[in-house]
Amino acid sequence: MILLFIDNIFSAKKPVISFEIFPPKKDSPIETIYNTLEGLKDTKPDYISVTYGAGGSSTNRTVEIAHLIKKKYEIESLAHLTCITSTSQEIDSILSSLKENDIKNILALRGDLPQDPAIAFPTPLHFRYASDLISYIKSKGDFSVGGACYPEGHPDCESLDNDVINLKSKVEAGLDFLITQLFFDNDKFYNFIDLMSKYGISNIPVSAGIMPVLNTKQIKHITALTSATMPKKFLRIMERYEHLPEALKEAGIAYATEQIIDLLSWGIDGIHVYTMNKPEIAKKITENIFNIRKCITN
């Protein structure tokens, strides 16, 4: 098995193309993820990331699926890991499990503050911010570590400037690459990169997180979770096809594709597609990125 660190992939290729998947729910068999992976494997992404359910709901599944991606599909994997509710002993145990499973790449996250009062926090907290987890991981082993960033600011932070100042500490804690929150307005992303550079963050690859919008339920979910600006042309599509699911899906794919083509022309380091475990959509969207990359590198 070839072991690859994601920071090495960024050094070798541009753009790096990656997908995000999530583990099946606790009560669904793990095998349900096989269909997703079977569908994604032929596109040969540079890596696939696997989300992590805070509170331990999918901990083992994240490691298991990340291992499967490497072993069975021979694609590099990135395991997400959150820390806000964890003790350092719990993090140690997950890091050991990642090592045993040959997983070399971790997306180190704080995680959302749990709203459920039944979820216990260590007191005092062992990890307050993602930066605490990043320096901890770096002190514990040889991992390539990525972090999240927010082109329109993290919802808990009072201003985008302060969020970027906090991002600087996070990068300095030892990050190797960044993946953005989803956005629908590329100008927000370009302004964010300028702001990063204003605050002295420039030597780190950034992948743009792109989520194709496929149905109205998903739009409501996105609106509740993020403050992503929806440009007028995007809203027109959503309104026009609200009751025409097939048309909405096609228009959502076309919108994401257009966003990506613009990002490629700008010179983006990487594109990270939030696949929602739908391989056919990921395939449609990435087909032309792969073609463009082939032309650039030939």
Ligand SMILES: Cc1cc2nc3c(=O)[nH]c(=O)nc-3n(C[C@H](O)[C@H](O)[C@H](O)COP(=O)(O)OP(=O)(O)OC[C@H]3O[C@@H](n4cnc5c(N)ncnc54)[C@H](O)[C@@H]3O)c2cc1C
């Ligand atoms: C690409 C991506 C993947 C994700 N995957 C998952 C997943 O698998 N599972 C999951 O549960 N969630 C996931 N999330 C959501 C993420 O956990 C939440 O957005 C969470 O609220 C913040 O995590 P973070 O790592 O960005 O936190 P941090 O970087 O710690 O930032 C959190 C907040 O604290 C502020 N802050 C940071 N450092 C300091 C400091 N030193 N002093 C003061 N304030 C500070 C920041 O400005 C921000 O407002 C993902 C998000 C993204 C963008």
